[in-house]
Amino acid sequence: MDIHMHSYHRQRMPDWPAAAVAGLAAGAVLMVLELIWLTWFTHASPWAVSHMIAAIVMGPDTLQSSGFSLGVVTVALLAHYVLGSLLGLVLAAVVAPFHLDSNSGLLSLTGAVFGAVLYLLNFYGMVQFFPWFADWRGSATFVNHLIFGVSAALLYARLDRHGADR
Secondary structure, three states: OHHHHHHHHHOOOOOHHHHHHHHHHHHHHHHHHHHHHHHHHHOOOOOHHHHHHHHHHHOHHHHHOOOOOHHHHHHHHHHHHHHHHHHHHHHHHHHOOOOOOOOHHHHHHHHHHHHHHHHHHHHHHHHHOOHHHHHHOOHHHHHHHHHHHHHHHHHHHHHOOOHHHO
16 A cells, blocks of 8 residues: 555646647747748748648638738647647646656657657548648658657656656
């Protein structure tokens, strides 16, 4: 019983504000990587991703153009940042109770697995509802999601105010 009580007390709750900020920041990293990839390697419109993300909220008619639109960019940024923050919360809910932040290697691996699962969910699961994302399946998008996961995990550990309780 002593072992059970001891292990129960060692579990810790996530630092929710740190998790939200980590997801927000990692989402910003992902957006910059997507912008660089689009403009440098595919020569597509830098606003194409904004239209795709905004279409989640605004509907598929948003995909009819790929030029700059303040409304589309605003909705895309809000959607991307809200999703990033929510995903940061999910990641922290996995990391904190299981002490997956006990070392940077384990934390990075956890973030990479999280990013890979997120990629599969987004580009093979959610594509049933948002089919325009199917065109973005590929190694660059996969790597960007790995970077998102690792960035969110490492930033969370850095910002976690409960981290000293480890």
